[in-house]
Amino acid sequence: MDDVDRTLIRLLQEDATQPYSALGKAVGLSGGAAHERVRKLRERGVIRRTTVEVDPAAVDRGVLAYVMVNGSTWMGDTALALAAIPSVEEAHVIAGPASVLVKVRTATTKELQEVLRRLFAVEGVTGTQTIVVLESFFERAIHVEA
Numbered sequence: 286m287d288d289v290d291r292t293l294i295r296l297l298q299e300d301a302t303q304p305y306s307a308l309g310k311a312v313g314l315s316g317g318a319a320h321e322r323v324r325k326l327r328e329r330g331v332i333r334r335t336t337v338e339v340d341p342a343a344v345d346r347g348v349l350a351y352v353m354v355n356g357s358t359w360m361g362d363t364a365l366a367l368a369a370i371p372s373v374e375e376a377h378v379i380a381g382p383a384s385v386l387v388k389v390r391t392a393t394t395k396e397l398q399e400v401l402r403r404l405f406a407v408e409g410v411t412g413t414q415t416i417v418v419l420e421s422f423f424e425r426a427i428h429v430e431a
Contacts, residue, residue, distance in 0.1 A: 286331065289314070293322055294332065294429045301335045346372075346390040348397050349418040353383030356409045366407040372400045383414065 289312045296308055309319035326332045341347055356363070367376040367387060375388040387404065391397045397417070404413055 286326075290322060290326060290331070291429045293319065294326065297323070297332070297335075298426065298428060341390055345392040348391045348394055349421065350389045350391075350397055351416045351418070352387040352389055352401065352404060353379075353381075353414040353416075354385040354387055354404060354407075354410055355412040355414075356384040357411045358409045359384075363407050363409060367404075370400060370403050372396070373404075 292312050293308055296303060296311055304316065305320040305323070306316035308314075308323070309316045312319065314322070323332065341349065354363075363385065364376065367373050367385070372389050372391050373387055374390055377386045378384065379386045389397065389400050391400060394417070397415075401413060401415060404410060
């Protein structure tokens with residue numbers, strides 16, 4: 286990956302709806318060449334997806350919690366069970382006081398409680414510890430420097 290690729294990624298992170306002609310102009314390429322570069326970045330998995338950022342509170346997902354999940358066995362097999370719970374946004378195998386760290390967004394604390402019940406029902410889960418976020422100062426996406 287060279288400086289042109291990094292600049293294209295940065296520009297797409299700022300506004301993924303930019304036309305390839307504008308991207309190409311910004312990096313000194315034709316629109317077609319910029320399109321080809323972006324296509325190759327997607328093929329290589331550097332750009333995994335194009336999405337929009339949504340305000341969680343605006344779509345009734347204002348309760349954010351991080352749940353540390355303890356397990357009696359290696360937790361790698363629980364990925365499908367966790368992915369089947371729609372309120373679970375992320376799940377990470379971790380080193381530390383738990384086996385897996387899960388990010389959960391719900392509309393209410395009552396709904397969060399139901400998600401915690403579902404997490405505890407996953408085979409191999411022996412306990413959970415939950416941290417409810419009261420306020421987020423910021424959330425940062427990965428930014429590539431050119």
